Amino acid sequence: MCSVYVNADPIQYEARTRSLRINNVLTTIRLENLFWDVLAEIAGREDKTTNQMIATLHEELSARREDSPNFTSFLRVCCLRYLSLPRLDDVAQKHAALRTAVVPAAPGTLRH
Numbered sequence: 756m757c758s759v760y761v762n763a764d765p766i767q768y769e770a771r772t773r774s775l776r777i778n779n780v781l782t783t784i785r786l787e788n789l790f791w792d793v794l795a796e797i798a799g800r801e802d803k804t805t806n807q808m809i810a811t812l813h814e815e816l817s818a819r820r821e822d823s824p825n826f827t828s829f830l831r832v833c834c835l836r837y838l839s840l841p842r843l844d845d846v847a848q849k850h851a852a853l854r855t856a857v858v859p860a861a862p863g864t865l866r867h
Contacts, residue, residue, distance in 0.1 A: 767787065767788055767789040767792075768787050768788070768789065769787065769788055770785050770786065770787050770788075771785070771786065771787075771788055771791060772784070772785040773786075773791070773806075775806040775809060775810070776806070776810070777809070777810050777813050778813070778814075784809070784826070784827055784830070785827065786827060786830060786831070790830065790831055790834050791805070793834040793837060793838065794809065794830065794833075794834060796837075797833070797834070797837050809830065812829070812830070812833060816829060
């Protein structure tokens with residue numbers, strides 16, 4: 756079982772620092788590459804750039820909370836929550852399969 760995790764590409768857990776502007780303040784965020792990839796996927800689904808998505812998350816978090824949590828940890832949790840949600844594509848495929856599934860008729864209900 757551990758080989759699934761141990762054999763991960765080292766690039767995925769290598770950290771990368773990016774600079775971005777949040778509320779007109781230039782800041783840096785350091786995350787592992789895998790988290791940057793997930794944030795890019797989330798942003799793509801929202802038709803935003805990764806930086807725009809992060810700024811939006813920061814604005815919405817600030818509007819809901821008075822204290823300032825560790826924003827980098829918040830981003831990691833956002834990624835994990837996103838990955839734990841059912842994928843919209845998967846849900847759509849399951850619904851399509853249900854709509855096209857052939858349900859056998861009950862015995863004696865067929866008429867010619």
